[in-house]
Amino acid sequence: MEHARLNLYHQTWLIRSVINMSWLRRLALPVLLAGAALPVLADDTVPQGVTQEPLPNTYIVELEDGETTKAYLEALRAEPGVDEVTERFAYSPSLFNAVSFEVKGSLTSTPDSLRRRMEDLPELRVRHIWPVEAVPAPTYPGEVFSVDSLAPNARRAAAEAFPPHEMIQVDKLHDLGYAGNSTRIGVVDSGVDWRHPALGGCFGPGCLIEYGYDLVGENYNGDPTTLSPDEDPYEQCNGHGTLVSGVIAAQHNQLGFIGAAPGVRLGVYRTFSCAGASSTDVMIAAIIRAAEDGSDIITMSVGHHSGWAGTPLAAAMSRVSKLTGIPCVAAAGNTDGGGYGVFSAAAPSSGEGVLSIGSVQSTRTPTFGPDGVTYVPSDSGGFVSGFSLWGPTHEGHFKPQFCAPGGQILTTAPGGYTVTSGTSFAAPITAASIALLFDVRGKMSPAEVENILAITSKPVPYGGGDGNEPVAHQGAGMIQVLDAAYSTTRISTSGLSFNDTEFLVPEHEFTISNNGDAPVFYELTHLEALSAEAVWPANGYRRSEPEYLPQVSSLKIEPSSITIQPGAKAAVRVSVTPPEGVNAAGLPVYGGFVSIKATTGDEVAALSVPYLGVAAVMRExxxxxxxxQFYFWREDDPIMLALPDNVVFQLPVPVAHPDWARDPVLDADNYIPPGILPAWNFWVRSGSRTVRYEVFSIAPSCRGPKPVVYENVNGDETLGNFAGFPRHFEDMRGKWFTWTGQLADGTYAPPGKYGVRLYALRHFGDYNNPADWSVNEHPQHFGLSYVEV
Structure with a gap:
């Protein structure tokens, strides 16, 4: 118990440290989307406990179809208590009918009243309201070798295949003359050093970096007045986008490597300033602009931890992919050697229809030496990277879709070259592979791309022993782009979700189509994969590093073999038996593959369909x-010691209630000194779609009004939520906040004695069913008094 308490202190202290920083300093912390540090290797990670914080009084509002953002902002500006509304980004009505803005005025002192006002403007239908969140900048602290410092031919083994390309068959398509020449790829990142000789050395029509935009400028710090967009995405102060661009399309250079699709034309969209700042509304604007500028593929290797498909960044990229038919690729996200566990895919990769890409370690590690670059075999080569985040999403969506090389990758850097690791680099090599796929097959829809890459991917073995890596970590496996380009078999699904045991899908059916010109004999067998325990069974807390389990599920596949004639198709039925002998309290996630051997004469093709399930009732x-571990403390206590029962907080008197003011009490042990706020924690152990933090009355003060109470959905009497609640799409971390006595409706709890309850909606829970809520009642009660301070 004490160990768990210390963990909570550690996490909340880190979050507290982040909250108490300036917004700009907070953004200077590293982002999530690249991986593990190694000598001479670039890397970018995010410290454990760091969270993305909302920008003050800044929102994204999505409207129903037919409404206009101009009319919405005009109506909001006319509201009492609103002095100023500064538009930040107005998005495309056809793709994402939304606008981001900052509000100033007295109404902002009651955020929940402001939110209700924004939701209920007359004759305007609002679909969603989200706070705009800060997104920390990606970094790569590894060594960069400048172009000028390298010999003209610095690669020792010029004839040696480039390991990342070799692993996913890119080299074979290069040998056939394919380079992505017909494709435009939009890169949403930090910008690019387009002056780099391996990136063409120019910007504009006829150049490798042919189009793009700088959405932020040099000095953006979150304040909309510091946005200074322009037509040129050039930057050298961060460099992450330069690394990503080189993975896609580096031209021939003295190190002897090229990008996976060197014939494409790139559009780069700068979303980070030199001050290290970006935000979710900037990134959404970049995604939409990349689509409107004619990108055939969009790839994104920046974002934030999530695990939910419903966050604005994930929802926007999902919407763009669905409405435009543009395949959207995003890094699955990284963790610094553990820390996030199952159900943690980053946004926007967590969005429905977005291709989430995990990382596999390169089979050989490039190293710089006096004779240039040499490649050393890697013991971890070919295995899923330890930093690569896990799926599925909390809603149960299949994530990641598949994996690609992202560990120990040689690429361009501002003014030179570096070796780097992360899902940041698995995503762009996948986008480049899709461009090669387009060369062979022509343009394809996002669903077609996902399907052909998934069924031709190669399952990845477990790097720590026998068996295959859990499907929740590798998705469909490592992509094989040559096989995808020339496969004549179509399968009607990209993956099978069997859900949890409460909602277990008893049987899936899919079809196999033979689009070739000869009969194909298909043999279907079960390929097992390891299971993974998501939480600690003893206490339900998430495992930052999931526990691999040897127990595996079993499949019944009918038929087990079939011959399909050219142009014909056949149905396959699959049912699952979840693994036995696992502890349901640990939320074991299982999976595996329907392995399909397709034989045409002397030719054999290996295909597979991944599947996934949870051997537990998630709702329980x-x-x-x-x-x-649910307690409160004084905001000025750096140790965060829990306070005893019946302490009295002497809070600043609300402006609206000067009659509540009383003389401060200075000499009583149970009275907290005047003006010191209570601090409260909450810790969601495995994610919740809705979290409520409600106050209930124990005894009213004899010198104040009786509190107004009502019965909530759980049947409990309550004054309502703390200001700032309910909160939505909460991930698996501890957080804390201070309280002034204000409630979610903008009123204040009157003087009196109170308790609090925390409610969190369980997985797949029904908001209106009390049984679907986890509820904790605070063991200590407290008093509220208001004083002049």
């Missing part, structure tokens, strides 16, 4: 921290 999992 108590998603909140145990009651002993």
């Amino acid at each position: 999992h108590h998603v909140l921290a145990i009651p002993e």
Whole structure:
């Protein structure tokens, strides 16, 4: 118990440290989307406990079709208590009918009243409201070797295949003359050093970096007045986008490597300033602009931890992919050697229809030496990278879709070259592979791309022993782009989800189509993969590094073999038996593959369909921290010691209630000194779609009004939520906040004695069903008094 308490202190201290930083300093912290540090290797990670914070009074509002953002902002500006509304980004009505803006005025002092006002403007239908969140900048602290410092022919083994290309068959398509020449790829990132000789050395029509935009400028710090967009995405102060661009399309250079699709034309969209700042509304604007500028593929290797498909960044990229038919690729995200566990795919990769890409380690590690670059065999080569985040999403969506090389990758850097690791680099090599696929097959829809890459991917073995890596970590496996380009078999699904045991899908059916010109004999067998335990069974807390389990599921596949004539198709039925002998309290996630051997004469093709399930009733999992870790403390206490029962907080008197003011009490042990706020924690153990933090009355003050109470959906009497609640799409981390006595409706709890309850909606829970909520009642009660301070 004490160990768990210390963990909570550690996490909340880190989050507290982040909250107390300036917004700009917070953004200077590294982002999530690249991986593990190695000598001479670039890397970018995010410290454990760091979270993305909302920008003050800044929102994205999505409107129903037919509404206009201009009319919405005009109506909001006319509201009492609103002094100023500054538009940040107005998005395309056909793709994402939304606008981001900052609000100033007295109404912002009651955020929940402001939110209700924004939702209920007369004759305007609002679909969603989200806060705009800060996104920390990607970094790569590894060594960069400048172009000028390298010998004209610095590669020792010029005839040696480039390992990342060799692993996914890109080299074979290069040998056939394919380079992505007909494709435009939009890169949403930090910008690019287009002056780099391996990136063409120019910007504009006829150049490799042919189009793009700088959405932020040099000095953006979150304040909309510091946005200074322009037509040129050039930057050298961060460099992450230069690394990504080189993975896609580096031209021939003295190190002897090229990008996976050197014939494409790139559009780069700069979303980070030299001050290290970006935000979710900037990134959404970049995605939409990349689509409107005619990109055939969009790839994104920046974002934030999520695990949910419903966050604005994930929802926007999903919407763009669905409405435009543009395949959208995003890095699955990284963790610094553990820390996020299952259900943690980053946004926007967590979006429906977005291709989430995990990372596999390169089979050989490039190293710089006096004779240039040499390649050394890697013991971890070919295995899923430890930093690569896990799926599925909390909604149960299949993530990641598949993996590609992202560990120990040689690429361009501002003014030179570097070796880097992360899903940041698995995503762009996948985007480049799709461009090669387009060369062979022509343009394809996002669903067609996902399908052909998934069924031709190669399952990845477990790097720590026998068996295959869990499907929740590798998705369909490592892509094989040559096989995808020339496969004549079509399968009607990219993956099978069997759900949890409460909602277990009893049987899936899919079809196999033979689009070739000869009969094909198909043999279908079960390829097992390891399971993974998502949480600690003893206490329900997430495992930052999931526990690999040897227990595997079993499949019944009918038929087990079939011959399909050219142009014909056949149905296959699959049912699952979840693994036995696992502890359901650990939320074991299982999976495997329907392995399909396709024989045409002497030719044999290996195909597979991944599947996934949870061997537990997700709705029974108590998603909140145990009651002993639910407590409050004084905001000025750096150790965060829990306070005893019946302390009295003397809070600043609300402006609207000067009559509540009382003389401060200075000499009583149970009275907290005047003006010091209570601090409260909450810890969601495995994610929740909705978290409520509600206050209930124990006894009203004899010198104040009686509190107004109502019965909530759980049947409990309550004054309502703390200001700032309910919160939505919460991930699996501890957080804390201070309280002034204000409630979610903008009113204040009157003087009196109170308790609090924390409610979190369980996985797949029904908001209106009390049984679907995890509930913790605070073991200590407290008093509220208001004083002049």
